[in-house]
Amino acid sequence: xxxxxxxxxxxxxxxxxxxxxxxxxxxxxxxxxxxxxxxxxxxxxxxxxxxxxxxxxxxxxxxxxxxxxxxxxxxxxxxxxxxxxxxxxxxxxxxxxxxxxxxxxxxxxxxxxxxxxxxxxxxxxxxxxxxxxxxxxxxxxxxxxxxxxxxxxxxxxxxxxxxxxxxxxxxxxxxxxxxxxxxxxxxxxxxxxxxxxxxxxxxxxxxxxxxxxx
Numbered sequence: 061x062x063x064x065x066x067x068x069x070x071x072x073x074x075x076x077x078x079x080x081x082x083x084x085x086x087x088x089x090x091x092x093x094x095x096x097x098x099x100x101x102x103x104x105x106x107x108x109x110x111x112x113x114x115x116x117x118x119x120x121x122x123x124x125x126x127x128x129x130x131x132x133x134x135x136x137x138x139x140x141x142x143x144x145x146x147x148x149x150x151x152x153x154x155x156x157x158x159x160x161x162x163x164x165x166x167x168x169x170x171x172x173x174x175x176x177x178x179x180x181x182x183x184x185x186x187x188x189x190x191x192x193x194x195x196x197x198x199x200x201x202x203x204x205x206x207x208x209x210x211x212x213x214x215x216x217x218x219x220x221x222x223x224x225x226x227x228x229x230x231x232x233x234x235x236x237x238x239x240x241x242x243x244x245x246x247x248x249x250x251x252x253x254x255x256x257x258x259x260x261x262x263x264x265x266x267x268x269x270x271x272x273x274x
Contacts, residue, residue, distance in 0.1 A: 071210045073225040074218055078197070078209050083148045085197045086189075091161050093189055095154035096172050096181075097219060102141045102151045103127055104223040107183040107216050114169040118155070190216035 074082070079101065087094035100110045109130055117126040118140070127136045143149040155171075162173065170180035191214050198209035 071212050072218070073222040074209070074213050076226070078201075078213070079219075079222055080146065080148055081201060082190075082193055082197045082209065085200065086193045087148055087154075089193075091154070091157050092172060093193070094148075095151075095158040096186065097190065097193075097216075098149065098151050098154045099125075100186075100216065101219040101223050102149075103138055104220040106130055106220060107186040111172060111181050111183050111186050113171045113180075115159075115171055116169060117171075123152070187216045190214075190219075194218075 083094060083097055083101075086097055096110060099105065099113070100107075103110075103125065105127075109128065112128075113125075117128075119125075123140045124137050125140055127138050129135065140155070141149075141151045142153070147153065158171075168179065172181045172186075173179075174181050174185065194209050194214040198211075198214075202208050
């Protein structure tokens with residue numbers, strides 16, 4: 061029980077199972093919110109970055125998205141992601157579904173809009189909505205006999221943390237590729253997502269010596 065309480069208050073990323081459940085909850089209620097959070101996860105966006113996206117940032121013909129990072133990050137072009145076998149993670153399908161459903165707003169170039177706003181959705185609204193879906197998903201999981209979503213993961217920045225953590229801890233992926241995806245200018249900012257195993261690190265260090273002596 062104590063271990064569960066620690067996890068609830070300290071975990072800094074979602075499991076893939078939790079991520080899919082949160083995105084499904086959003087999809088069941090709002091196509092816009094589903095698309096927004098899929099894009100946010102796929103490109104490891106901060107709330108303000110996803111809120112300010114414009115339709116002109118998407119190159120449908122080449123399947124790419126122009127990514128502008130805040131906090132001195134890089135400007136990059138990334139592919140629009142599709143994942144076979146997991147429709148809720150399909151960024152292209154989500155964006156096309158939202159484009160087909162949203163009301164035309166002449167003069168408003170932003171992707172994620174609201175009925176009240178003349179421009180784009182506010183970053184505070186993005187954060188509030190994610191908290192709502194995470195909490196709702198957590199309650200639903202408990203009702204179905206599954207573990208709740210930790211309260212430490214009820215903030216939208218967790219999507220960025222989750223994208224980076226999954227990638228950084230997947231065997232064979234270069235940490236510099238994680239850096240590029242996140243738009244970090246300093247590699248030190250990226251290393252915090254890599255949960256290194258000390259025993260494995262020592263084993264690898266010893267292996268390098270053995271190979272050097274061979």
